[in-house]
Amino acid sequence: MGGSFRIGNIAGIDIYINFSWFIVVVFLTISLAIGWFPSLVPGYATGAYLFLGMLASLLLFASVLLHELAHSLVARSRGLPVKSIILFIFGGVSNIEQEPERPGIEFQMAFVGPLVSLLIGGLSLLILYFIGGRSPLGAVFTYLAASNLLLGIFNLIPGFPLDGGRVLRSIIWKITGNFRRATRIATIVGEVIAYLLIVCGVLLFFAGNTFSGIWIGFTGWFLFSAAQSSNAQVAFDTAFRGVVVSQVMETHVETVPANISLQRLVDGYFLPHALRSAFVMQGERFAGVITLGEVRQVAREEWGQTLVGFVMTPVEQMKVAQPQQPIGDALKLMIAQRANELPVVQNGQLVGVLTRDGIVHYIEIRRSLGMHNAA
Numbered sequence: 001m002g003g004s005f006r007i008g009n010i011a012g013i014d015i016y017i018n019f020s021w022f023i024v025v026v027f028l029t030i031s032l033a034i035g036w037f038p039s040l041v042p043g044y045a046t047g048a049y050l051f052l053g054m055l056a057s058l059l060l061f062a063s064v065l066l067h068e069l070a071h072s073l074v075a076r077s078r079g080l081p082v083k084s085i086i087l088f089i090f091g092g093v094s095n096i097e098q099e100p101e102r103p104g105i106e107f108q109m110a111f112v113g114p115l116v117s118l119l120i121g122g123l124s125l126l127i128l129y130f131i132g133g134r135s136p137l138g139a140v141f142t143y144l145a146a147s148n149l150l151l152g153i154f155n156l157i158p159g160f161p162l163d164g165g166r167v168l169r170s171i172i173w174k175i176t177g178n179f180r181r182a183t184r185i186a187t188i189v190g191e192v193i194a195y196l197l198i199v200c201g202v203l204l205f206f207a208g209n210t211f212s213g214i215w216i217g218f219t220g221w222f223l224f225s226a227a228q229s230s231n232a233q234v235a236f237d238t239a240f241r242g243v244v245v246s247q248v249m250e251t252h253v254e255t256v257p258a259n260i261s262l263q264r265l266v267d268g269y270f271l272p273h274a275l276r277s278a279f280v281m282q283g284e285r286f287a288g289v290i291t292l293g294e295v296r297q298v299a300r301e302e303w304g305q306t307l308v309g310f311v312m313t314p315v316e317q318m319k320v321a322q323p324q325q326p327i328g329d330a331l332k333l334m335i336a337q338r339a340n341e342l343p344v345v346q347n348g349q350l351v352g353v354l355t356r357d358g359i360v361h362y363i364e365i366r367r368s369l370g371m372h373n374a375a
Ligand SMILES: [Zn+2]
Pocket: 067, 068, 071, 113, 114, 155, 163
């Protein structure tokens, strides 16, 4: 998982922290230690404020974790597999592998996150009622109450892909019975709210309210880009729905035998056809792939005596596509592997190759023929 690392596993769900988290924790700790705590509970040493800042940051982190766990555990109890949670300081992403099948499930899944944040906020207020806000610990709970209530309310903004947008989507879905239309409407609402926030931010900024202006404008921009990317996801799913690998793959595949030397590979295949890689056959069986990079790792004077089969990446260590696999799955695999092509294999036989160019070409042809999937 790029830019994130695993910190543990809770109830079978892998928990990751994004690297940006460390930077934000440091900034948050420092800004709480020089701003929030000295103004609430004056007269302590700098070290004490830093400790309180760190404590408050970590408790906020735990709150965000509980918010995400609530989404994930409800999803799983409704039969949706959950692989992992990635945490950023102000939020997280639950990696739920499937979209819910019924609007009621989506409603529960989406609503429980903000509900947990509001409950933590409420609980902090209750604790504050008993211990009072004038002690260092009281200041920590004041911060927890404020941040969790804000987190709960912000996430209830009805713009997809925020939790509130998912709640809205589930309601429209329930009314119209159409998942895709509901997604589109919730996304548009998200974009409209994002625009309003940006305009609001700019107006506040020029009215002299610099800090609030920047903060609200930034929030709008964040919401807008989130709405855009979820829109792209829906467009992606729509373009590829019902299409399988065998419809898009090229069936004519150049292969090389495993028992030729690297010298013959370069002179007979790579140079004349300007190839950077080739699929390797061991007799009739698909054996692996050999790339120019792998050839280069062998000293040139040994090319004559070294066989392709010894240098190639064997098929057991490669990702391959199956002919009946949905094209979207194969493309996600290619993106994850940073590969430009995937061999298509059925029962150990190489039946074709799926290339990025081929996929782009396929979409262009469908578009030019006006073939759209009905939503
Ligand atoms: Zn949430």
